[in-house]
Amino acid sequence: MPGDARLRAIAHAWSVSLARERRMAQNTVAAYERDLRQFLTHLDARLGTPTIPALVALKPRDVRAFMAARRADAVGGRSLMRALAGLRSFAKYLEREGHGTVAALGAVRAPKVARRLPRPLPIAAARALTEASLRMDEDRAPWVLMRDAAVLALLYGAGLRISEALGLARRDAPLPGTDAVTVTGKGAKERMVPVLPLVADAVAAYLAACPHPLPSEGPLFVGARGGPLSPRIIQYVVARARGALGLPDSATPHALRHSFASHLLARQGELRAIQELLGHASLSTTQLYTKVDAARLMSAFDATHPRAGRTTAPIPPRA
Template identity: 50%
Template sequence: MPSPPASFGDSQERAPELPLSADLDRALNAWLSHLRHERAAADKTLEAYARDVRQFLGFLGTHLGHAPCLADLARLETKTFRSFLASRRRTGAQSRSLARTLSALRQLFRWLEAEELIKNRAVLQVASPKIPHSVPKPLTVDRAADVVHAGPGAELDWIMARDAAVLLLLYGAGLRIAEALGLKTKDAPSGDREVLRIKGKGGKERLVPMLPVIRDAVARYMEICPYPLEAEEALFRGAKGGPLSPRIIQLAMERLRANLGLPPTATPHALRHSFATHLLSAGADLRQIQELLGHASLSTTQVYTEVDRDRLLAVYDAAHPRS
């Protein structure tokens, strides 16, 4: 079970130079608890929001010359938030990070108002940074096949078998790397298990079909893994027997990029993008892809229509009566 984010008063979560008043410290911990238990925010989101707010309060404490309290937040003006974002920009923060920071602050101040602790809507007057539009960068079908078949099956050692199984889960089932590495042995997609129940972001569950090639790869890894795979423990293990780190799979992809001449965009997450794009190219329905990926909103999935624009134009040319 993932551990809860450290409190704002915890020395591991808060820099020593950031003292907070008791009332603000209590309010921030209550806000994090609200996000976790009532909004079902993901652990990574909680960590990012806690870090963003901590940075803002550090900036504010330096500006004020004393530990910030709730009364200080109630008196803040729009220019203070803009000055903070400008200072982050000068230290190299990108628009996407600044937009997330602003989102965290807006949510905090809305919650403080809802709880009748303070009311200050100055942060709502700050415009969000413009984020450059980007689309996923999937691999081609042939390049993706090169990645998941990079090793000679009969001669795989257990680490190569493990990496092959993980990469197949990313490309063949569209899992996020955290979802694949979060699998327990009892959930292993091997044998006759044709469907896997995956818990994704925000605790959202979905059913994902498991192709025979995925089940065979996982079974091969489990057969030759030198460590006992207990039902309630991590399915994928590191070289020393502990749970496999995402960084190890990222390094495996780096080696494959060098060996296969793949572009820098060929990351583990690009395999998930490739899964979605190749399904769309083969005629899969966008709603079906949304369910398989675990997207809460169809608008998130629709970005793949931009990646597959050539196929859509070809369908239009072939089907439209005036083409």
């Protein structure tokens, strides 16, 4: 990482604090580290070796120049917004540790980014993805097909993130007779999620067929050789299945979580309860599903109402 030895040491301490104190996800910490490294590389090329006094002395135009350079490299608005958030996090750490205030970062506005709406699957497609029978013609061990079906059942039937499902330990397996499972979400926050009988049955079928020993403290879901299951395997499974079902590229493992929320809302699920089930920190995130539901209603209206989307001549007034 560019910068003098003191700055590099503080950057390392900041990175450690993100993981240990703020309990940020590993991917988020890695992204923040990358954004800071790119910023310091940019400053190194324009202003010379970055130092803490040099950061404190930065002008807003220096930060805007970095953002413009990233935009010129075809970096999207969401990535720029995250980069600015990461740099501000580092600046707050500097100030907290008594190294001065990087005022320039607070004077630059974050780029406006339209929030993308979740893209849930139709109910029939979501159900099909969670059935092992869909892939019985594949040259894969039956227990592997059952494992994949159990993971996908947790994503759709319990609304889990893929990291939450694969993070379950064997001792926490939601089996028949279990009403709920406790999962660890973002920020190491735990929440309890109800377990449907079909989901518990899928997990039980996988455990009965799994040929590998599964220690109580070890992962519930394992790969072909018995090690922790990689999210990429589940992503690959869904990619093959969506080809068989004729689904769009938006049909991903995370789309099953979106489908869980959207289908609950469509059946009069209470928004605050859905927020708690999903583990959203803010209700505004969950409220995106109300926009999805409204968009679906309008689409159905346009497709079925006899006057929708038509242009007709005005009816003349009666004489």
